[in-house]
Every structure is written in C-alpha cells, then in structure tokens.
Amino acid sequence: MKKLGQELRKIRESKNILLRQVASYLEIDTAMISKVERGERRLNRQQVIKIAEYYNTKEEKLLTLWVCDKVLDVVENEPFAKKGMQKALKALEV
C-alpha cells in the first residue's frame, strides 16, 4: 500500500536529497512531504508532475502509482473491491 510514497522515498534517498529540499521545491511544508512518503497524505496531480520533474523521473511512472493509490484508497476494506475494480476496468475498455 502507498505505492507512490514508497517510490518517492526510494528515489529521494538514492539521490541524497532532504525532505526540506523537496518541500521547498513543491512549496509545501516539510511535514507534508514526510506524510506523503509514509502514505499518510496524498499529493495532487500537479504536485506529482512537479516532483517527477524535480527527480528527473518519468511522469507516467509516478502518475500511475498516484492513480493506483487513489484507487486503493477508495476500495480499501471493501469486500467487493476486486469485483468492482474489474467491472470498472471493463467499463474503461469500452
């Protein structure tokens, strides 16, 4: 769970960048990005794009994780999560 946060932390650590620096680039509080990396808070789409740029990472990769998290949030603790998601996927195919 919290795919995007995990990835962001991994990237940030591999680049030896501080939370403070990322926060400043995104113009948010350090506490906020800390929470994001631990899956406690979500970024919005623009912030994901901006951070992808900052990290020189494929936007698509991070946005995919971001969507994934949002979907998981919505279905968590839901017995029919899987069935519902499969139906939603099918709806997209059409």
Add this chain to the structure above:
Amino acid sequence: MKKLGQELRKIRESKNILLRQVASYLEIDTAMISKVERGERRLNRQQVIKIAEYYNTKEEKLLTLWVCDKVLDVVENEPFAKKGMQKALKALEV
C-alpha cells in the same frame, strides 16, 4: 458510467415503484434518489444495502456496482487510469 444508478432505475421501473417511495424508505429527499439514478450523486454503503433489501436484490450485485462507480469517479479523465487500476488490482491479489 454510473452503473449503479442505471441498475437502480432499471429495477425500480421493472417493479413500478415511484421515486417518492424509495426516497421515503431510505429517508432521503426524492430529488436525492433522482440524482442517484442519474449518476449525479452517490449513495453511501448503508444506503446501498438498504435499497438492495427494499428491492429484494443481491446486496453483492449492487455493492459491486457501487464500488465500480467510486473507482470510475476517481480515475475519470486520467490518462493513466488503466495502468493505475491494473497496478491496484495486482496489489489486491497479494
């Protein structure tokens, strides 16, 4: 889109029940259930369960549609919707 609403309308019409009656059973405004059937508003989980009971329909069926709608809401207009959902599905398998 708006799978649950479609289904609810179909069921209601097949049973010749009025919006007013469903609304009264769910203890909400008629306008509200009208919006639900047209996909403009969402029911909460409890209301879905209650309406399944009222219509003598499988709870699972309606809840699945309800989850489906919630997921679609979250990914709509998202270019990476499909990829994100697939990843989310995989995350559930584990």
Add this chain to the structure above:
DNA sequence: AGTGACTTGTCATTATTTGTCAAAAATACA
C-alpha cells in the same frame, strides 16, 4: 388548466482533505 412524477439549481450544513506549526523523536557525527 390541473395533477402527479421527476428534474434542476441553489443553498446551508457537514464532512473530508490539505497544509502549517510547534514540539518530539530519531539520526548523524564530532
């Protein structure tokens, strides 16, 4: 025109999310 069913738009209320701050905890390292 009158009635009943449904729809629409607006508004107030409520709930959820987002971001900040201050302080605590963890980490690094002289």
Add this chain to the structure above:
DNA sequence: TGTATTTTTGACAAATAATGACAAGTCACT
C-alpha cells in the same frame, strides 16, 4: 556524550468537497 540536523507526530485552521433539503421547473397525461 552532546549537539546539530533531519524526520515524524499531533493538534489545529483553512480550504475543498459532499450531502441533503427546498423551491421552482419540466414533462406527460387527462
């Protein structure tokens, strides 16, 4: 160890979104 730096935490305020109620509207039918 002591201290400086980084990260985490919890409480709170601000912003945003969802909910429900109401009144007025449309539509179909008589």
